[in-house]
Amino acid sequence: MTTARQLTEPTALPVALVQPLLDRAIAGDAPAVEVFAPVTGRKIADLPQSSTGDIETAFATARTAQQEWARRSVRQRVAVLRKFHDIVLAEQDTILDIVQTETGKSRAHAFDEVGDVAVNARYYASVADKLLATRKPRGVLPVLTQVDVRHRPKGVVAVISPWNYPLALSVSDALPALVAGNAVVARPDNQTALTALWAIDAAERAGLPRGLWQAVLGRGSVVGGEVIARADYVDYTGSSATGRTIAQQAGERLIGCSLELGGKNPLLVLADADVSRAAKIAIRACFASAGQLCESMERIYVHDKVYDQFVSEFVDHVRAIELGGALDFTSDMGSLTFQRQLDTVSAHVDDAVAQGATVLAGGKARPDLGPYFYEPTVLTGVRPGMTVYREETFGPVVSIYRVGSDDEAVEQANDTAYGLNASVWTKDVDRGRAVAARINTGSVNVNEGFIAAWGSADAPSGGLGISGTGRRHGPEGLLKYIDTQTIAVQRMLPIAPLPGMSEELWAKAMTLYFGVMKALRQK
Ligand code: NAD
Numbered sequence: 467m468t469t470a471r472q473l474t475e476p477t478a479l480p481v482a483l484v485q486p487l488l489d490r491a492i493a494g495d496a497p498a499v500e501v502f503a504p505v506t507g508r509k510i511a512d513l514p515q516s517s518t519g520d521i522e523t524a525f526a527t528a529r530t531a532q533q534e535w536a537r538r539s540v541r542q543r544v545a546v547l548r549k550f551h552d553i554v555l556a557e558q559d560t561i562l563d564i565v566q567t568e569t570g571k572s573r574a575h576a577f578d579e580v581g582d583v584a585v586n587a588r589y590y591a592s593v594a595d596k597l598l599a600t601r602k603p604r605g606v607l608p609v610l611t612q613v614d615v616r617h618r619p620k621g622v623v624a625v626i627s628p629w630n631y632p633l634a635l636s637v638s639d640a641l642p643a644l645v646a647g648n649a650v651v652a653r654p655d656n657q658t659a660l661t662a663l664w665a666i667d668a669a670e671r672a673g674l675p676r677g678l679w680q681a682v683l684g685r686g687s688v689v690g691g692e693v694i695a696r697a698d699y700v701d702y703t704g705s706s707a708t709g710r711t712i713a714q715q716a717g718e719r720l721i722g723c724s725l726e727l728g729g730k731n732p733l734l735v736l737a738d739a740d741v742s743r744a745a746k747i748a749i750r751a752c753f754a755s756a757g758q759l760c761e762s763m764e765r766i767y768v769h770d771k772v773y774d775q776f777v778s779e780f781v782d783h784v785r786a787i788e789l790g791g792a793l794d795f796t797s798d799m800g801s802l803t804f805q806r807q808l809d810t811v812s813a814h815v816d817d818a819v820a821q822g823a824t825v826l827a828g829g830k831a832r833p834d835l836g837p838y839f840y841e842p843t844v845l846t847g848v849r850p851g852m853t854v855y856r857e858e859t860f861g862p863v864v865s866i867y868r869v870g871s872d873d874e875a876v877e878q879a880n881d882t883a884y885g886l887n888a889s890v891w892t893k894d895v896d897r898g899r900a901v902a903a904r905i906n907t908g909s910v911n912v913n914e915g916f917i918a919a920w921g922s923a924d925a926p927s928g929g930l931g932i933s934g935t936g937r938r939h940g941p942e943g944l945l946k947y948i949d950t951q952t953i954a955v956q957r958m959l960p961i962a963p964l965p966g967m968s969e970e971l972w973a974k975a976m977t978l979y980f981g982v983m984k985a986l987r988q989k
Contacts, residue, residue, distance in 0.1 A: 478509060478567065479563065479564060483564075487660050487664055487667060488513070490663045490666060490667060490680075491514050491516070491663060491681050491682070492516060492520050492523060492527075492680050493513075493515055493517075493520050493681075493683040494514040494516075494520065495517035495519055496514075496515035496516060498514050499512070499513050499656055499685075500513070501513050501568075501656060501657060503567050503568070503570070504568075504569065504570030504801045504803050504836065505566075505570045505791030505800065505801050506791070507836070510567060511660065513656055515656075515683050516684050516689055518692050521651075521689060521692045524651050524680045524682050525651055525696040527677040527680065528622045528649035528650070528651050528677060528678065529621070531649050531676070531678040532621060532622060532647070532648060532678065534675065535647060535675060536619050536648075538647075541595065543647070544590075544591045544594055544645060545673065546644075546645075546672050546674050547588075547591040547594075547644075547672075548588075548591050549673055550641075550669050550672035551591070553668045553671060554587070554668060555584055558577070561580065561633060561661065561665075562576045562793070563793050564660050565658075565661050566793055568629070568632060568658040568660060568661055569632065569657075569658060569803050570756075570791060570800045570802065570836070571800040571801075572755075572791075572799055572800040573793065573794055573795045573797070574798070575800065576633075578631075578754065579631055579632070579633035582631075582633070582634040583637045583638055585921060585923045586637075586641055586642075586923050586939070587641055588923075589939075590642045590923075590943075590944060591645070593941070593944070594944065597617075597941055597944050598617050598646060598944075600615065600616050600617070602614060602615075604989055606961060609957075610957050610959055611954055611957070613952060613953070613955075614952070614954075615951070616950065616952075617646070617948040617949075617950060618647075618951055619646050619647035619648040619948055620648055620698040620699040620722070620947055620948065620949060621649070622648065622649045622650070622696070622697055622698050623643040623651075623697065623699045623700075623701060623947055624651050624696075624697035624699070625653070626653045626693065626701070626704070626712070627639070627652065627653070627703050627704075628704045629655035629803055629804075630758040630759065631755065632657075632661040633661050635703045635726075636654050636661065636665060637665045638939075639701045639703070639943070640665075642943050643699075643701070644678065644679060645944070646944055646947045646948050647948075650679045650680075651680055651681075651682060651693065652679065652680065652681045652682070653689060653690065654681055655686075656685060659681065662681050666679050666680065686708065690711075690715075691715060694716060694719070694721075695719070697721065698721060699721055699722050699724075700715075700716050700721065700723040701723070701946075702723060702724065703726040703760075704726075704727065706933070706934075709725040709727040709932075709934060713725060723935075724935070724936025724938070725936050726760070726938060727929055727932060727933050728760060728858045728860070728884060728886070729761060729762075729929065730857070730882045731762060731764060731765070731884075731886055731887045731889070731916075732763070732765045732766070732889070732905070733752075733765070733767070733889040733890075733891070733915070734766075734876075734888070734890045734891065734901065734905075735766065735767070735768040735772060736769055736890065736891060736892040736897070736898075736901065737770075737771045737772060738892050738893045738894055739772060739893065740891070740893055740913075741772045741779065744776065745776055745779035745780040745783060747914065748763065748766065748889075748915060749780075750915055752764070752915075753784075753799050756801065756840070756842075757842075757859065757861045757863060757864075758802065758803060758807065760887075761887040761909075761915075761916040761920060763915060763916075764854075764858065764859055764863065764864055765864070765865055766864055766865070767867050767878050767879060768866060768867070768869065769870070769872075770869065770870050777846070780844065781827050781844055784826075784827040784828065784843075784844055785827050787799050787842050789801075789835055789841070790835065791835070791836055791839075799842060801835070801836050801839045802838040802839070804838065805838065807860065807861055808831060808840060810860065811840050811859060811861035811863060812840070813853065814853050814854040814857070817852055817853045818845055818848055818852045818853070818854045818865075821849070821851065823847045823854075823865075824845065825844070825845060826845070826866075828840070828843030828844065828863075829843050840861060840862055843862055844864055845864070845865045845866070846865070846866050848865040856882065872901055875901075876904045880904075883931050885906045885907045885908060885930030885931035885933045886908055886909075886929040886930075887907055887908070887909050887911070887916055887919070887920075888909070888911070889910070889911045889916070890902050890910060890911070890912050891912075892913070895912060895913075898912035898913065899912065907929070907930060907933075908927065908928045908929045908930050909925075909927055922939075924941075925939060925940050926938070926939055926943065927940075927943075928942075
């Protein structure tokens, strides 16, 4: 039975903290909306909303700020990221309070976001200079053709981010855009707007010019189109369904977009796995932020030989999870964030149970703890036809399946339209790599759940299939925010027949040249 820790302190934030942040939003012409803390139901703020005029103002200001920012050296821009990194770590108590209050997640899971921002700030500060340097590739005629490939910022990037990882997803995608010389107009989710506004405030205290990173506020369906209509590039994180709408709107304008979408992620426990370790680490992989994590595991495939041991140990760990919403590190797992999430989670579990699935742990809401708490839940006996079999739950629900071989595990893992993240457990790392390579996901963690791949900032992260088209982290996470410009200078001789030379002779000379270049293995 999951135990409960009694809430002892209020979670609504002090007005002295909230009001200056609200004042930063480029919003106020549209009617405000009330935002409530998921854990206590207490109001956090009357959140100002942006009108079309507000959005227009934000983009105009951003465009002006961007011109000056792009003229600064990369070194100057990097200095802001370094300072920002330090502020986020030094002021983590404040931002952890805000993230917890807005999302309802536990402090440990909120800290993952602080870590994500620190890692990405440090990474892009260290590689921006190299990634943005002008490249000098070989010209069509060596020496005679001199080529520079320059990098130009896109201009104003729209970062439209969801509510589940509000710090990581609104900040870690903005930092590479900014260091590449862009301005950013953010549209954080209403539920978690204060987190993004705090980050903007912190970035300005780190030296970012005012107006370069702003936030407009509003429901996606209301303001999303207005934002995309003015952006030079769109970075979107959210569901696959909304991702299609964003792609259409960006496509209509022929601007690029990066889409980070949903997942139905598999975890494979092979016959030779360290079962105890797998059972322990799988807890974080399944229940971080109450499962409201795009990368979290919703399907576990366990080899027959180790199935009983894994299930027994995993369920013991699940039952020991302490639920709570206090603003400290005492709880293992927090609340869901909305009624909508609670409804989806309840519907998936109830449907599975009604069709014959077995609940090994959890399986019910905990209104005694707060309006949206739901117990971490383990299901077996899940079959095709049950909603939870194929659809993303995005909550603390995982289904365990017995498999007889690696091939069966891989086949089951790939039986989905999603392709975001996967996890493989084995004592044989080569076997783990080989199995990983057969799984159709953008990242696979061997002997880890999601943090090994996600936290390796030099490696790209993103989805296959309906999990998205974009990449964040790594060089790809910055290069998407720039256009290249090739400047080729032809010197001395033209790329054309010399005076008096026939086209036929020119063709023969060039054919000879192509052959020599190939023989020399030149690019
Ligand atoms: P959602 O698509 O309903 O909403 C996500 C965000 O998009 C919200 O902030 C919403 O306001 C905004 N939005 C909605 N319609 C919009 C529109 N027309 N224009 C612009 N913005 C719009 O998704 P959700 O259920 O609230 O969020 C959870 C989903 O996000 C899950 O599917 C999850 O897997 C996914 N997600 C993916 C990643 C990733 O990195 N791949 C990360 C976090 C969440």
